Amino acid sequence: ETGVTQSPTHLIKTRGQQVTLRCSSQSGHNTVSWYQQALGQGPQFIFQYYREEENGRGNFPPRFSGLQFPNYSSELNVNALELDDSALYLCASSLTGQGGETQYFGPGTRLLVL
Amino acid sequence: RKEVEQDPGPFNVPEGATVAFNCTYSNSASQSFFWYRQDCRKEPKLLMSVYSSGNEDGRFTAQLNRASQYISLLIRDSKLSDSATYLCVVNPQGGNTPLVFGKGTRLSVIA
Numbered sequence: 001e002t003g004v005t006q007s008p009t010h011l012i013k014t015r016g017q018q019v020t021l022r023c024s025s026q027s028g029h030n031t032v033s034w035y036q037q038a039l040g041q042g043p044q045f046i047f048q049y050y051r052e053e054e055n056g057r058g059n060f061p062p063r064f065s066g067l068q069f070p071n072y073s074s075e076l077n078v079n080a081l082e083l084d085d086s087a088l089y090l091c092a093s094s095l096t097g098q099g100g101e102t103q104y105f106g107p108g109t110r111l112l113v114l
Numbered sequence: 115r116k117e118v119e120q121d122p123g124p125f126n127v128p129e130g131a132t133v134a135f136n137c138t139y140s141n142s143a144s145q146s147f148f149w150y151r152q153d154c155r156k157e158p159k160l161l162m163s164v165y166s167s168g169n170e171d172g173r174f175t176a177q178l179n180r181a182s183q184y185i186s187l188l189i190r191d192s193k194l195s196d197s198a199t200y201l202c203v204v205n206p207q208g209g210n211t212p213l214v215f216g217k218g219t220r221l222s223v224i225a
Contacts, residue, residue, distance in 0.1 A: 035215075045212040092213075095210070101146065
């Protein structure tokens with residue numbers, strides 16, 4: 001296993017609601033990247049956090065926001081949920097600064113928006 | 115043109131067969147390349163990195179052709195446990211920067 005954990009595993013919300021997803025990175029890793037994987041698609045990059053700062057963002061609206069904490073765990077927040085936000089949300093843990101570029105994925109949170 | 119393109123399949127092959135997947139990428143300056151494997155309803159897992167010199171890991175061989183912007187994965191002697199979706203992944207900027215995924219190619223190995 002990768003040592004990356006995510007919670008919750010599944011979530012059902014309704015349109016307009018807000019959701020917070022959590023990710024604990026692998027021990028020793030300082031970077032967390034978040035991806036959205038819609039059904040039948042490859043994962044799409046949302047944003048990356050390094051040392052508690054956003055370090056790159058994909059083509060997602062501002063209602064997708066995040067945080068990274070001093071212990072390098074991270075949250076993804078989505079406001080004003082839309083039906084198209086239904087997807088598997090993956091976080092990937094990695095180490096920046098020592099030549100490690102491999103991203104290790106957590107098991108994901110499956111979000112269904114009704 | 116999509117950044118990373120793959121044939122979605124499905125590829126249905128008998129046990130013991132050899133199967134090859136191909137992938138093309140649009141950004142000629144891309145730095146790093148990978149194949150990830152994703153089982154149904156699970157997270158992607160790194161299968162192997164891909165180098166210009168080609169690399170082999172047991173039954174799996176990956177190849178990169180930078181001139182043609184083409185990546186391949188060859189699986190020899192397919193096992194039932196190889197059934198999964200194989201994601202072609204490109205890291206355009208190199209280092210610890212965002213990965214760009216293809217849609218994946220689904221493989222079913224049949225007894």
